[in-house]
Amino acid sequence: MSRQTASRRSLRALDAANLFLADVRDGIGPFLAIYLLASHDWDAGRIGIAMSAMGIATLIAQGPAGALIDRVQQRRLVTAVASGTIGLCCILMTWFVNLPAIVFFQALMGVAAALIVPGLTAITQGLVGYRGLARRQGRNEVFNHAGNIVAALLAGLLGHFVAREWLFYSVALFALASVISILLIREHEIDPELARGARLADETSPVNESGLVMLLRQPALLAFSVATLVFHFANAAMLPLAGQTLSAGTERGASLYMSACIIVAQLVMIPVAHLAGARADRWGRRPLLLLAFAVLPIRGLLYTVHDAGWWIVAVQLLDGIGAGLIGVLTVLIVSDLTRGSGRFNTAIGAVAVAHGIGAALSHALAGQVVAALGYDAGFLFLAAVAALALVFVVCCVRESMPDRGCPSPATLPA
Template identity: 45%
Template sequence: MATSATSRRNALSLDGLNFFLADVRDGLGPYLAIYLLAVHKWDPGSIGLVMTLAGLAALLTQTPAGALIDKTRHKRAVVVVAALLVTASCVVLPFITSFGLVAATQALGAIAGSVFAPAIAAISLGITGPKAFTRRTGRNETYNHAGNAFAALLAGGFAYLFGPVAVFYLMAAMALASVLAVSCVSADAIDHDVARGLEAHHQHEHEQPSGFKVLLSNRALLVFAVCCALFHLANAAMLPLVSQKLSQIDLSMATPLTSACIVAAQLVMVPAALLVGARADQWGRKPLLLAGFLILPIRGVLYTFSNDPYWLVGVQLLDGIGAGLFGALFPLVVKDLTHGTGRFNVSLGALTTAFGLGAALSNGLAGFVVQAAGYSAAFLTLAGVAAAAFLLLLTAMPETLRNDTEQEAAPCPTPA
C-alpha cells in the first residue's frame, strides 16, 4: 500500500500533469493560423487545409489511442513519448516553410496528442480506483482549465513581446514540464486492471480491448455518443461566430475581446469542474449533465438579443458552465457505462472521436447558415441542435451512477 507521502506526491504529480498538458492537448490551433498568415504569408486556404489535416489525424487516432492505453502497462512512458513528439512538432516550425513539412509536423503532433486524454483518465482511475475517481476527475479538470487560462495569458504576452513564434516555444516548454510531472507518478501505484475498467487484480487477460463491440452492444453508451456529438456540433462554432461578429463591430478590439472570452470561460470552468468532483457521486451524473446541456441552447438564443460587444462576451461566459460540467462528467459517465469490461479507454477514445466529428462539422454548418441567412439564424440553428441534444439526454439517457461501496478503492489524497 502506498504511503501517505507517496499518495500525496502522486496527487500533486497528476495536478501538474493536467496543468501543463492543458494547452498541449488542444494543439496550436489559432496560434498556428496567426503565425502562418503573419510570418509566412500563407493564404487562408492553405492554412485551413493544414489545420483540417491535423484535425482528421487526431480524429482517426482517438480510438486506437484508447485501445493502446487499455492494453499497455507503460502508460507513463506513452505520455512521455507523446509529449516529446508534440515538443518536436512545435520547435521545428520556425525552421520549415513548405506545406508538406508543416502539415506532417502538425499531423504528427495531433496523433501524439490523442493519447493524452485516455492516458490521464487511465492513470487517474488506476491510482484512485472507481470510488475516488469522481473527485480526482474534478481535480483533473480544475487544473486543466487553470492551465489553459495560464497558457492563454502567457501566449498573449509572449506573442506581444516576441512575436507569434514565441507561442511554439511556450507550448514546447509546457510539454516538457508535463514529462517531469508524469515521471513523478509512482509506477507501482497504478493498477492497470482497474485503469482499463476491470475489477482490481482481474485475471482474465484474454479479454482484449474492443471498442466497437462495446459501442455496438451498449445502448446507453451509443445514446451518450450521439448526445456528445450533437453537443459539440452545436458548441464548437459559437465562439468563432462571436469572434466574427466582434470583428465586424470593432476590428481593433476583436482579438483582445476574443482572448478575454477564452480566459474568462476557462476560469468559469474551474468551479464547474470542482462542483462535479464534489457532488456528482451524491446528486448523480444526469442532473449535472442536463444542466450543462441546457446552458447551450439558452446561450445560442441569447446571442441574438444584442450586437453589443460586451453582451456577446458576457453570454460567452456561459460556455464555462456548460463545457466545464460536460468536460468533468464525460470520463465519469464512460467509466460507469464500461465498468467491468476492460474497455474503458478504448470507449473513451471512440466517444471522443464522436464528439470530435461533431465539432469538425460545426463550423461548416454555421458558415453555411451565416452565408444563407445571417448570424442570428446561425446562432438559432446551433441552439436548435443543442436543444435536440438536451431532449435526447433527458428522454433516452439513464442515470449511470452505480454503487461502488463493495469495491476496494484507494482514497484520493488532498494535499495539505
C-alpha cells in the same frame, strides 16, 4: 483487490501534469494561422490545409489510441512520449516552414494528442480508483482550465512583446514540464487493472473488442456518445461565430474581446469543475448532465440579442458552465458504464471520436447557414440543435452511477 493509496508526490505530480498538458494537447492551435500569415505570407488555402491536419489526424487516431492505452502497461511512459512529441514538433515547425513539413508535423501532433486524454484518465483512475474518481477528475479539470488561462496569457505576451516563434517555444516548454510531471508519478502506484477499468487482478476481461463494437453492444454507452456528438455539434461553432460577428461589426478591439471570451469561460469552468467533482457522487451524474445541456440552447439564443463585445463576453460565461460540467462528467459516465470491462480507455476514445465528429459538423453546417441566412440564423440553428440534444438526454440518457443492485464499494477495487 488491495491497493496502496496514492502518495502525495504522485497526486501533486498529476496536478502539475494537468496544468501543463492543458496547453500541450491542443498544440499551437489558432496561433499557427497567425504565424504563417504574418511571418511567412501564406495564403488562406495553405493555412486551411495546415490547420486541418492536426484535427483530422486526432479524429482518425482517437479510437486506436484508447485501445492502445488499454493494452499497454507503461501508460505513464506513453503519455510522456506523446507530450514530448508535440513539444518537439512545435520547435521543428519554426525550422521547416513549408506545406509538406507543416502538415506532417501537425498530423504527428494530432496522433500524439489522441494519446494524451486516455493516457491521463487511465493514470488518474489507476491512482485513485472508482471511489476517488469523481473528486479527482474535478480537480484534474480545475488544473486543466487554470493551465489554459496561463497558457493563453503567456502566448499572447510572448507573441506580442518577444517574437511569434515564442508561441511555439512556449508550448515546447510546457511539454517539457508535463513530461517531467508525468514521470514524477510513481509507476507502482498506478493499478494496471483499475487503469483500464477491469474487475479484479485475477479476472480476465475482453481486450479484442473495438470501440465501435463496444458502443453497439452497450446501448447506454451508445446513447451517451450520441448525446456527446450532438452537444458538440451545437457548441463548437458558437464562439467562432461570435468572434466573426465582432470582426464583421463596428466593435473595436475584436481580438481583445475574443481573448476575454476565452479567459472568462475558463475562469467559470474552474469552480464548476470543482463543484461537479465534489457533488457528482452525491447528486448523481444525470442532474449535472441535464444542467450542462440546458444552458446550451439558452446561450445560442442570447447571442442573437446583441452583438456588442461586452454582451458576447457576458454570454460566454454560460460556456464555462456547460464545458466545465461536461469535462468532468464524460470521464465519470464512461467509467461507470465500462466498469469491469477492461475497455475504459477504448470507450473514452470512442466518445472522443463522437466529440470530434460533432465539432466538425458544427463548423461545416453552421458556416453554411450563416453564409445563406446571416449570423442570427446561424445561432438559432445551433440553439435548435442544442434543444434537440437536451430532449435526447431527457428521453434516452439514464443515470449511470452504480445503484444498489451493483456490487457494493467494498467488493469493487477502490
